Amino acid sequence: MNIEYHLDRVDYDILRLMQENARINNADIARELGMAPSAILERVKKLEQKAVILQYNAKINPAALGQKLLSFIFIRAADGIGCATTGQALAAIPEVQEVHDIAGDDGYLVKVRTADSAALVELMRSSFAKIPNIISTRTTIVLETVKEEQKLVIPSEQQE
Amino acid sequence: MNIEYHLDRVDYDILRLMQENARINNADIARELGMAPSAILERVKKLEQKAVILQYNAKINPAALGQKLLSFIFIRAADGIGCATTGQALAAIPEVQEVHDIAGDDGYLVKVRTADSAALVELMRSSFAKIPNIISTRTTIVLETVKEEQKLVIPSEQQE
């Protein structure tokens, strides 16, 4: 399945504006791009429908919710080839923000946010331990996050 | 500097709704919570001002922009203690989505999105190579992303 996207300059401009501030209104986008608001609305709906725009998120300060510890955990699993059970079990844990199937060690890289190290240990004892195929884990603690964004590089000129 | 946040149940509800859909309007939030829109507006503005809400993002499908490769790169640097030069240089690269200062190997964990492996190599040759203090790098390729969200766990009942 290889869906083809046909995005033009206006689409890129919309994506760029939306990526900077998802709460920008259609009228402002329209003014910025010199078009009618109804045209923008039409395009945005198509971008959503084509799953180019996946969702709109508010980025919340983790410290405000007392979630001061960020960790990356490498997990080796005994899954068979193409078996995604362990990955899905990991993804089901709310504190787990990301689960990536990585090359090399038939394993996963997982990003986890907890209040502190005690909460991390508790999470691993309670949730991770219940996942059958996990062989071993290696945890890396983040001391400080310098940058954390989901923003993609959007083509700036020309292109179709 | 340890800012104190005083979030109550209504704030958590607002954050929960905003986190699910940042483009929800004040009137809908107000209806959901049984309050007047003006009260919601007031609270949202305070949450923004207190940096509880950091920003509103549109999550864009990387495949739609041809960015099919996700990689994590461990970088060892010769920075002195508390010297953040290398981290900032890494953060300045647009393809770099995340830079974390990690414990253990006086190094950084960096998350990078590129079109393909050729683009990654090119990026490392052109951008990374210009950062003086980098000693070595170890790259981990993501085969498949099972989950990728920034959503935090928000307290669901009681609490102040």
Next chain:
DNA sequence: GCTGAAAGTCGCCAGGT
């Protein structure tokens, strides 16, 4: 695919409790 107009809502700011 875009424009322009019309109807329905909403954002936002008073003022008051």
Next chain:
DNA sequence: ACCTGGCGACTTTCAGC
């Protein structure tokens, strides 16, 4: 901190090109 009320602006739909 919250509600009510009101005006200007926005959203959304639809006809027409």
